[in-house]
Amino acid sequence: MESLLELIRGRRSIRKFTPQEVPIQKIEELLEAARWAPSGGNAQPWQFVIVTERETIEALEMVSPGLFGEPSAIIAMCFNKDRIQSTSELHYVDLGAALQNLLLMAYAEGLGCCPIASFDSEAVAELLSLPGQIQPVLLVILGYPDEDPSPPPRLPLTKLIVERT
C-alpha cells in the first residue's frame, strides 16, 4: 500500500480508457469513500447518479463539450438542494472534498477518473430525468486507464505559503 502522499502525488486525470467495464461494486466503493468526506454542519449535500448504460453515456457526451474519451461509466456528482441549508457557497467545498476522496479511491483501485465541469447542467438533469432538487455539478468519467500522463507543473510551496512568525 502506497503512502497517502504517494497516492495524492501519483493520481492523474485520465481521459483515455480501455474498453474493460468497471463492476458496479467498484463504483460503489468509490462512492463509499466519497460519502465519508467532511461537510459543513454535516449537511452531506451530495447525491450521486451512476451511469453505465452506453446509450445514456453517449447522450451525456452530446451535451458535455469537456467530456473526452470513452468512459465505461460516468458518476454525476450532484447537489441535493433539500440538504443545503446555508446560503453561502460553502457546499461547493463539501462536494470538492467528496470528489477528492472519490478520485484517490479510484486511483488506489487502479481506475482512472477525470472530473468534468464543462457540460450543460440543465440538459444533463433532463437526460437523466432528475427531480428538481437534484442539480448536477460535476461529471466524473471513469474506466480503466489507457494512458499514463505526466503530472502538470505545480507551484512550489514557497510561492504558496505566507509565514508569519
Add this chain to the structure above:
Amino acid sequence: MKLPEAEKSGDEYLFEIGAFLISSAKGCLWEPKLYGPLRLLTVFSKIALLPDYVPCLKRDEFLLNLREEIEEKIIPLVVSDPEKFEQLIKDLGMNLAKEIKKRKIK
C-alpha cells in the same frame, strides 16, 4: 474523440455535432477563454471525420493530418501548457494558409 462507428448514420453524426456546438456555445458564456478555441478545434476534429459517415464526401488527407495533430499534440496542452497551446494554434493558421494557397492560387 470517438472513432467512426459503422452503426452511426450521417444524420446521427450531424445531430451529435449540432448538440456539441450548442452545448459549447452555452459553456463559452462562463468558461475560461482558451476553452473557446478548444471547442472549435474539437468540432473541427469531428467535421474532418464526416466522410466516414456521409458516403458522398471524400476523405481529405490534409484535414485528417491536421486532425491528428490537433488531437495528439495540441488539445492535450490546453491545461498543461496554455502558452504552447496558443502558439500551436497560430502555427495551424499558417499551415492552413499555405494549403489554401496551394489549392486556390495558381
